[in-house]
Every structure is written in structure tokens, then in C-alpha cells.
Amino acid sequence: MFYKQESTNPRPMKNLLFLLLFCTLGTAISQSKTYNSEDIEISPLVEGTLLIPDSENKPPLVIIIGGSGPIDRNGNQMMMKNNSLKLLAEGLYDNKIASFRYDKRLIKIMKMGQIQEEKIDFDHFVEDALAILDHFKGDERFNKIYILGHSQGSLVGMMAAKDEADGFISVAGAGQPIDDVIVYQLEKQAPGLKENARQSFDDLRVNGVAQNYSPGLASIFRPSIQPFIFSWMRYDPAVELAKLDMPVLIVAGDQDLQVQLAEADLLKAAKPEAEVKIIQNMNHIFKEIIGDDIENSKSYNEYNRPVIPELITVLSNFILQK
Numbered sequence: 075m076f077y078k079q080e081s082t083n084p085r086p087m088k089n090l091l092f093l094l095l096f097c098t099l100g101t102a103i104s105q106s107k108t109y110n111s112e113d114i115e116i117s118p119l120v121e122g123t124l125l126i127p128d129s130e131n132k133p134p135l136v137i138i139i140g141g142s143g144p145i146d147r148n149g150n151q152m153m154m155k156n157n158s159l160k161l162l163a164e165g166l167y168d169n170k171i172a173s174f175r176y177d178k179r180l181i182k183i184m185k186m187g188q189i190q191e192e193k194i195d196f197d198h199f200v201e202d203a204l205a206i207l208d209h210f211k212g213d214e215r216f217n218k219i220y221i222l223g224h225s226q227g228s229l230v231g232m233m234a235a236k237d238e239a240d241g242f243i244s245v246a247g248a249g250q251p252i253d254d255v256i257v258y259q260l261e262k263q264a265p266g267l268k269e270n271a272r273q274s275f276d277d278l279r280v281n282g283v284a285q286n287y288s289p290g291l292a293s294i295f296r297p298s299i300q301p302f303i304f305s306w307m308r309y310d311p312a313v314e315l316a317k318l319d320m321p322v323l324i325v326a327g328d329q330d331l332q333v334q335l336a337e338a339d340l341l342k343a344a345k346p347e348a349e350v351k352i353i354q355n356m357n358h359i360f361k362e363i364i365g366d367d368i369e370n371s372k373s374y375n376e377y378n379r380p381v382i383p384e385l386i387t388v389l390s391n392f393i394l395q396k
Contacts, residue, residue: 109167116209120202122147122176125167134393135172135216137206141225144180157377158359165386171393172216191298196305203234220393223247232314241321246333246358249340253307267291278304312344322348323392327356329363331370351388360385
């Protein structure tokens with residue numbers, strides 16, 4: 075989760091490093107509406123919620139993969155409740171599209187009191203997504219299966235979707251390796267740290283360890299998190315997306331304070347036949363922002379603020395017309 079270069083936040087570096095810390099760590103009722111729902115355990119570390127709309131025909135299923143950090147099935151984490159993924163799933167439900175959203179394994183590990191940063195591996199997130207896809211592939215209630223990855227989940231999703239899903243959707247996904255994303259952001263927000271970060275990433279890539287990093291970059295390069303960063307930066311989203319032989323939709327919002335619109339351009343260049351939708355006034359967590367960065371930041375803790383309707387329309391049109 076990263077800030078785009080045009081952010082006007084007066085303390086961008088503080089916010090950038092704060093966001094980087096997130097890399098480490100029956101019947102459902104929403105307001106007055108009732109949804110057909112099933113809670114499913116995929117593995118000892120992965121549990122989620124399936125919403126199945128009433129339909130005369132078999133509906134398509136969307137597997138929703140959350141972004142960086144200990145994100146639960148609703149899109150929330152400690153001290154940050156916006157229900158972004160929950161509201162997204164309910165919006166799809168209203169358009170006769172089923173969905174499965176799940177707690178990232180970090181949630182269960184933290185509840186068990188067994189979190190060890192040095193043992194977190196990006197590949198584990200891909201393995202979890204594949205396990206979910208395998209679980210539903212034999213489920214005859216659905217006519218197709220799409221994978222939707224948000225933010226970090228975009229890279230996870232495109233790797234899991236290969237040769238397995240019927241379509242892939244990237245929402246606010248990066249188009250370059252995570253080290254390049256971070257260096258680019260530092261160039262715009264804290265240029266004095268750019269060269270040290272680039273050298274530290276290069277050391278990590280070549281030697282498997284970075285030692286001469288600035289104290290200002292400790293949230294990225296502290297020893298316990300380096301194995302995870304190393305496992306993440308091995309993958310290039312543009313390369314992985316180009317491998318997909320299926321319909322692809324790339325979605326970005328012009329009020330996203332964490333992932334710049336240029337990342338969508340990089341994904342499009344890697345997959346020229348993909349559809350691209352830039353949603354006006356949508357921020358990183360799918361909320362409509364018509365004010366300034368203060369409103370944008372506040373929305374991360376507004377659990378009743380709805381998902382921008384255009385996102386539901388864009389996703390539904392892509393899913394139902396393929």
C-alpha cells in the first residue's frame with residue numbers, strides 16, 4: 075500500500091512507512107438487508123464467507139483477495155474498519171454474482187499468538203488463493219469462476235488465476251515489482267532516501283540480505299521483515315499478467331492515495347487486450363471522494379460509507395458479459 079506521487083499529504087513519508095507496516099503483521103445481515111451466506115473453512119489458516127444470490131441460473135463466482143497486511147474478509151484490520159470487501163461482495167450479490175471473501179492467514183496466525191515475521195512468505199498467499207480456487211472448481215452451483223485481486227492481492231490473484239480461472243480482475247494493483255514501486259515513491263516523497271533504498275533492495279535481491287540501510291527505512295528493511303520483502307519482490311506483476319490466457323479487467327481510481335494511475339498503464343502495456351477502467355473519484359478502498367485528502371483518509375474508518383456504485387457496475391458488466 076503506497077502513496078502516489080501527487081499526494082498533498084503534509085507528512086507523506088510518515089504515512090508511507092505507516093502503511094508499509096501493514097505488510098508485517100449461516101445468514102449475513104447488512105443494515106436491513108439479508109444475504110444468503112455460508113462460512114467456509116478452506117484450511118486451518120484460511121476461512122471466509124460465501125454469498126450466493128437467489129437465481130434461476132447458475133451464477134458466476136468471484137474470489138476476492140484482499141491487499142497488504144492482516145486484512146480480514148471484510149477488508150478491515152486492527153484500528154481500521156471500512157468494510158470495503160464486505161460492501162463490494164454485497165454489491166455484486168445484488169447483481170446476481172456470488173462471491174467468496176476470506177481472512178488472510180495472518181489473521182488466524184495473530185489470533186493464535188504465533189506471528190513470526192521472518193516466516194511470512196509471499197508464496198503462502200498464492201498457495202491460499204490456489205486452495206480456494208481448487209475448493210470451488212468442483213462446485214456445480216457456479217457457471218464460471220473469476221479472481222479479483224485488490225492491491226497486493228492483485229499480484230497474488232494473477233499468479234493463482236493462471237490456467238485455473240475463467241477471468242481475472244485487478245483493482246488498484248501495481249504494475250511493477252514492489253521494490254521499484256517503493257523506490258519510485260521515495261523519489262517523489264523522500265528523495266534523500268531513494269539511493270539508499272535502491273542499493274538496499276539490490277543487496278537484498280543479490281545477497282538475500284540488506285545491512286547498510288538508513289534508519290529511516292527500518293520499517294522496510296528490518297531483519298525480521300526482509301525475508302518477506304525478498305519473497306515479494308521476486309515477482310513482476312507485468313510478467314505474471316502477460317501469462318494469463320483469459321479475459322482481464324484492470325480497474326483503478328483517480329483518488330487512490332496509495333497506488334498511482336501509472337501502475338494501471340504498466341499492466342495494460344503488459345496485457346494490451348485487457349479492459350481498463352479508471353473510475354473517477356474512487357479511492358484505494360472503493361469509496362467515493364469528492365473532497366480533499368483529509369476526507370480520503372477519514373474514509374478508511376467509515377464502515378458505513380458505501381462502495382462507489384460505478385465500481386459495482388464496471389465489475390458486473392465485465393463478469394456477466396463474458
